Amino acid sequence: MQGQSGNLFHINRIEDFRKYMQFPLLPHRKTVLDFIFLTQGTMRRNKGLNSYEFSAYTFFFLPAYQISTDTFMSEDIQGFYCHFDQDMLKTSLVQPDISKEFPFLQFNSHPLVQISAEAMEPVLNILNRLENEFKHKRTDKLDLVVLYLLTLFTELKRYVRPEETITENAALRISQLYKNALTQHIYAKQKVSDYADILNITPNHLNKCVKAATGQSAHDLLDEMLLLEAKVLLKQSDLNISEIAYKIGKEDQSSFGKFFKLKTGFTPKQYRVLD
Known part of the structure; x- marks a missing residue:
């Protein structure tokens, strides 16, 4: 991707870059929101002071400006990495504060969303479409990318538990x-x-x-x-x-x-x- 849209949206297959990565990665902060979705393997990632290990069928969402540390990724890892500027999603289709519509985008939300086996086909279909838009550099106009992202998040919303923060203790x-x-x-x-x-x-x-x-x-x-x-x-x-x-x-x-x-x-x- 070239030009300003390259800073707004990016997606790639994790397995294409795994061999070049050495863990743990140093703590870092991005100005864009990112998510990782695993279809195979295991990963351990920190969000602020909290550490999470996750595997297939699971999304990890990291809001912009949160500090993250990727500490482990299995050799057999497969899945998608995507980042985007959250301002892209400010459309007439959703409320101005998109994080109210999709709680997993909130700064201090629980970062993991685990989907069912039945949801894999529609989720992968959307991710493959996003990847296709990116690979063919059809992102000068991001309207379709935005619609795909909103469709994905709407699909995921049904798998968000009422409140993931611990309340019983x-x-x-x-x-x-x-x-x-x-x-x-x-x-x-x-x-x-x-x-x-x-x-x-x-x-x-x-x-x-x-x-x-x-x-x-x-x-x-x-x-x-x-x-x-x-x-x-x-x-x-x-x-x-x-x-x-x-x-x-x-x-x-x-x-x-x-x-x-x-x-x-x-x-x-x-x-x-x-x-």
Whole structure:
């Protein structure tokens, strides 16, 4: 694909690129929404601080600006990778906020949608049509691509469970809400007490819930999110190390360097030049 439409829409077969990929991939953030659909094999992918393993008949949706880390992909993997600019979907056919229509597109939604064997034929038919549009570079006008995507999402909507977030256990539910808040507010709020205020609980209660659910402290998860952001900024921005230190709330380059090396074994400069 050439021109601006190449940034708006892309689709390919995962198996065509698997042999060129080495895992784990470094944490990264995209400005487009992407999804992966597996027809064979197994993959492990992180969305923010949550890790998910999935296999055939399953979609994984990743909203724009979420940090993702692909940690494993089996050698026998088959399926599709697709990304698109969500603004493409702003048509008269759907409401302006498309994520309300299709909850799996929301920033903090559960990313997995598993379909039935009966749904494979219509789903693959749509994906093959999208691939055909892409391969033949018929994407200068994206109207048909948009219709195919909306048809696909409408097909998938019936397989979305009412609410995938864990509610049966209070500690698990609060821990997930805390992780969600971290992904949204990490630059503005860098104290556990800030997040306790957001969740309307005491810092002590938040820490107890996180410890019970994850085995880590609330501060540990805060540090994990800061580290993810630092990794992405080092690899995907032109900010110097002092500027990155400031963004993640470290007093100076020296304290940031100590924090980063303790967590990764690399200095920020070493990590920045990793392939």
